[in-house]
Every structure is written in C-alpha cells, then in structure tokens.
Amino acid sequence: MATRVSYPLEVKMKAIEMRLAGIPVKEVMEQLNIRNKTQLKTWMRWHRNGEWNRLEQPVGKQYSYGKGPEYTSELERVKAENRFLKQQVDLLKKYRELGEEVSSRIVVEWVESVRSEVSVKQACEWIGVPRATYYRWRAEYENRPEDHMVEKIRELCIQHKYRYGYRKITALLQREDKVNHKRVQRIMQREGLQCRVKTKKRKPTGQPVHIADHLLKRQFEADAPMQKLVTDITYLPYGGKMLYLSSILDLFNGEIVAYSIADKQDTTFVLDTLRQLPSLRGAILHSDQGSVYTSQAYQEAVKGKGITMSMSRKGTPADNAPIESFHSTLKSETFYLEGLTCTTTAIVEQTVRDYIFYYNSIRIQTKLNNQSPVDYRRLAA
Known part of the structure; x- marks a missing residue:
C-alpha cells in the first residue's frame, strides 16, 4: 500500500x-x-x-x-x-x-x-x-486604446522612421486584425507619432514648348510591367561633393527598375542607367527635355533596345510627375527626415541604395492595395 x-x-x-x-x-x-x-x-x-x-x-x-x-x-x-x-x-x-x-x-x-x-x-x-x-x-x-495597440503602432512608426501616416499604419495593422483608421489616427496624434516627412513643394509651371512628341500625355497607368517607363535626374548635395541620381521607374507598380549614382551629369551617366534595362520592344520611355536625353548617343541607345522615346513639354515637370515624386520622397524620407545636411559621399551613396531597396521591396503604397512594388508585381505575374 x-x-x-x-x-x-x-x-x-x-x-x-x-x-x-x-x-x-x-x-x-x-x-x-x-x-x-x-x-x-x-x-x-x-x-x-x-x-x-x-x-x-x-x-x-x-x-x-x-x-x-x-x-x-x-x-x-x-x-x-x-x-x-x-x-x-x-x-x-x-x-x-x-x-x-x-x-x-x-x-x-x-x-x-x-x-x-x-x-x-x-x-x-x-x-x-x-x-x-x-x-x-x-x-x-x-473602450480605451489598449497598451499593446499603442506599442504596436509605435513600433511600426519607428520601424519605418516615421515615414508613414495613419492610413499606411492602419493598413499594416489590418494584416493581423481589424482596426479602424480613425482610432489609429487618434492614437498617433495623442502619442505624437505622426508622419514627419517634410512637406513637398511644387513650383508653378511655365509655357509649354514642343520639342519632341509627348506620347505619354500624363497617362501614368500601365497594364503590364515594363510597358511604360519614366526617367529623370536629381541632385544629391549632401556629401563632400555634388552627386547625381539617375533612375528609371516602371509605371505599372512604381518600382525603380534601374538607377545610377555619379558625380557628373553627362550622357555617359544616363547611358549607364539605360544599359540596366533589357530589350523592350514596344515600351515607352518618358523623360524631360534635358540635353543628356536629347543627345544623339542616348537616342540611338533607346532605339537599340526597341523603346519609343517620349518627352515632357518644356517647363512642365508635372508631365513626368511619378519620377519627380519618387525623387522628392527619397529625399524627404532619408536626408530631410534624418537631418543629413552634411555627411560623407559614401554615406550618401549607401543611404540612396538602402532606400531604393526599401522602396521597392518593403514600403507599401496605397495605390498598390497596400503592397510593396515587388510584391504587387509578383502577385500580378
């Protein structure tokens, strides 16, 4: 027993x-x-x-x-x-x-x-x-916002360096649970978690003068990848010397499909970006009327890839709004947000490369049903 x-x-x-x-x-x-x-x-x-x-x-x-x-x-x-x-x-x-x-x-x-x-x-x-x-x-x-909800919103804001407003934060939260956007907005306002990106500035446009055919005509939607492309150059005056960024954006999903960074704004610079594209028969590549794009060498390289060239009207940057918007967003969400007004050239280059990867693969866009450009392209395929 x-x-x-x-x-x-x-x-x-x-x-x-x-x-x-x-x-x-x-x-x-x-x-x-x-x-x-x-x-x-x-x-x-x-x-x-x-x-x-x-x-x-x-x-x-x-x-x-x-x-x-x-x-x-x-x-x-x-x-x-x-x-x-x-x-x-x-x-x-x-x-x-x-x-x-x-x-x-x-x-x-x-x-x-x-x-x-x-x-x-x-x-x-x-x-x-x-x-x-x-x-x-x-x-x-x-009925009060739970502590875990506040902390989750705070983590997302910090993770994305306060680049997102309440709409995108709501979209991320809704991947796990239902949450009202007004509730997220109230929490972000109360906790001081609003988007800190610098307000974008727009300049008045000048009188249009046609130099080349404006084929795009502000029709910024595309039915398939690599069908409509836009390109431009922007300044990067934050390092030890002036740098320039040349990039090409796919209007189908807003993805940056090619880019180059250099300290000279010449034809070789934009050709380096163009060479990253495959042969694209029937595609349209839109740019402004900059001398590098109207040069004979660039025009021949575009034709060699089977691409049709389109150009904005002079003094009308809105004709190329998507790539202008991307360059503005890049600066606002990196150099302006992080206060990088004077740093090394290497840091400027690395910052741009890291952001383009983030922009393509991680950063969600409302117009893409709150998906990143890469995820949107994969689902469409």
Whole structure:
C-alpha cells in the first residue's frame, strides 16, 4: 500500500500561487515535488470554494469548513479564518502587487487572468472591489486604446522612421486584425507619432514648348510591367561633393527598375542607367527635355533596345510627375527626415541604395492595395 504524503501549508500556498500565475500543472508538480496532480486540483477546489481551513488539516482528517474536531473553540476557528484570509490577501498582493491603491487596469487584468480558477464574484470579494465597479472598469478599459495597440503602432512608426501616416499604419495593422483608421489616427496624434516627412513643394509651371512628341500625355497607368517607363535626374548635395541620381521607374507598380549614382551629369551617366534595362520592344520611355536625353548617343541607345522615346513639354515637370515624386520622397524620407545636411559621399551613396531597396521591396503604397512594388508585381505575374 502506497504511503500517503502530507504536504506543508507553505507548499500548498505556493502551488496555488503558481497556478494563479498561469504556470502549467506539470511544471508546478516538478518544482514543488508534488506526486499526484489530483492533489493539486483538490487544493485549487478548496481555494475556489473558500475552504482555506482544509489546507492546514493533516491527511485523513479533512472536514467541511466550520465542522469537525479541528477547532476546540470559536476563538480558534476565528483565528484560523483570519489567518487564511490574510494569507489569501498576501498571495494576491505578491502576484499582482495590489496595494491599498489599486488601479482599474490592474484589477481588470488580474480578474480576467483568474477567471478560469474562480468566479468574478469571489475574485472581487478578495480584493475588496464591488462586482459592479469591476464590470464598469472593464467596459471603460475595453473602450480605451489598449497598451499593446499603442506599442504596436509605435513600433511600426519607428520601424519605418516615421515615414508613414495613419492610413499606411492602419493598413499594416489590418494584416493581423481589424482596426479602424480613425482610432489609429487618434492614437498617433495623442502619442505624437505622426508622419514627419517634410512637406513637398511644387513650383508653378511655365509655357509649354514642343520639342519632341509627348506620347505619354500624363497617362501614368500601365497594364503590364515594363510597358511604360519614366526617367529623370536629381541632385544629391549632401556629401563632400555634388552627386547625381539617375533612375528609371516602371509605371505599372512604381518600382525603380534601374538607377545610377555619379558625380557628373553627362550622357555617359544616363547611358549607364539605360544599359540596366533589357530589350523592350514596344515600351515607352518618358523623360524631360534635358540635353543628356536629347543627345544623339542616348537616342540611338533607346532605339537599340526597341523603346519609343517620349518627352515632357518644356517647363512642365508635372508631365513626368511619378519620377519627380519618387525623387522628392527619397529625399524627404532619408536626408530631410534624418537631418543629413552634411555627411560623407559614401554615406550618401549607401543611404540612396538602402532606400531604393526599401522602396521597392518593403514600403507599401496605397495605390498598390497596400503592397510593396515587388510584391504587387509578383502577385500580378
């Protein structure tokens, strides 16, 4: 016949404390050297029913509360009851650090965590909070933005260096759960997490003068990749010397399909960018009327790839708005945002390369159904 084990009161209270904290039964048994899980369940049942006196009774002499020979007088019974009540309150204070001033958030979180073990009524009695008050606090707590929502929004804003406004942050959150954009906007405004990108500036356009055919005609939509391309050059005056960026953008998904960085703005510079493209029979490449694009060498190289050239009207940068917008976005979300007004040439080049990778592969766009250009192209394929 197996020997019955009598566990000290301290072990029983510790086991109850660990179970209330959500520690699995198996782990509790291993740490406290408890042989039978049924014994642990029995202690938890006494705990839920308020039969704390039974925890102190030895094996073989278990009686219902207030009955049996365990108390020789009423005074002994009251002392035992007070002792167990004090132990229960100390247990709760140790678990959630519940002091005399208990915040509504802590009460709601604690009661929810022990609902699988005890009733709401019993839990509220233990901490001296009316049940109606608990339900009111829970309703208020559920209607307020949860801490995890605020932290998630903060993480996304930091991850993208405050380049996203509330619409794109909402789109990222909705990949995991439903959330209203107005709620995200309120949280970002309250926490100071708004987009910090510099406001873009636009200059008035001049009178148009036709030098080449304007084939694109501001029709910036494409039905397939590499069908309509736009190109331009922008200045990078942030390093030890002036640098220039030449890039080509695919209007199908806004992806940068070719780019070059150099310290000279000449025909060789733009040819290096063009050479990165494959042969594209029937495609349109649109640019402004810069001398590098109207040069004979560039025109011949474009024709050699089977591409048809299109040019903006003079003094009308809006005719090439997508690539102008990209260059403005690049500067706003890197050099302006990070305050890089004077740095090394190597840092400028690396910043541009890193951003173009981020822009193509990670940065979502609303017009692409909140996907990155690369993801949008892959899904379309």
